[in-house]
Amino acid sequence: MGDVVTGQFGKKPKAPKRSSLCQHGHHSWKVDKASQFDVKSGKLVTAYLCARCGAKKTGLS
Numbered sequence: 415m416g417d418v419v420t421g422q423f424g425k426k427p428k429a430p431k432r433s434s435l436c437q438h439g440h441h442s443w444k445v446d447k448a449s450q451f452d453v454k455s456g457k458l459v460t461a462y463l464c465a466r467c468g469a470k471k472t473g474l475s
């Protein structure tokens with residue numbers, strides 16, 4: 415009694431790592447309404463923000 419065995423039984427401890435989906439390019443895109451207008455190009459664009467990893471992309475709407 416008294417000895418604590420760790421790492422051998424039960425579930426693996428959850429490591430705070432990024433989603434593997436994002437690593438494979440499957441981001442959870444959400445429309446970033448804060449920046450829908452691209453001033454540089456003067457065009458209305460839709461900015462997307464990944465809800466998981468924070469990656470950004472833009473696409474012409």
Ligand SMILES: [Zn+2]
Binds near residue numbers: 436441442465466468
């Ligand atoms: Zn992502």
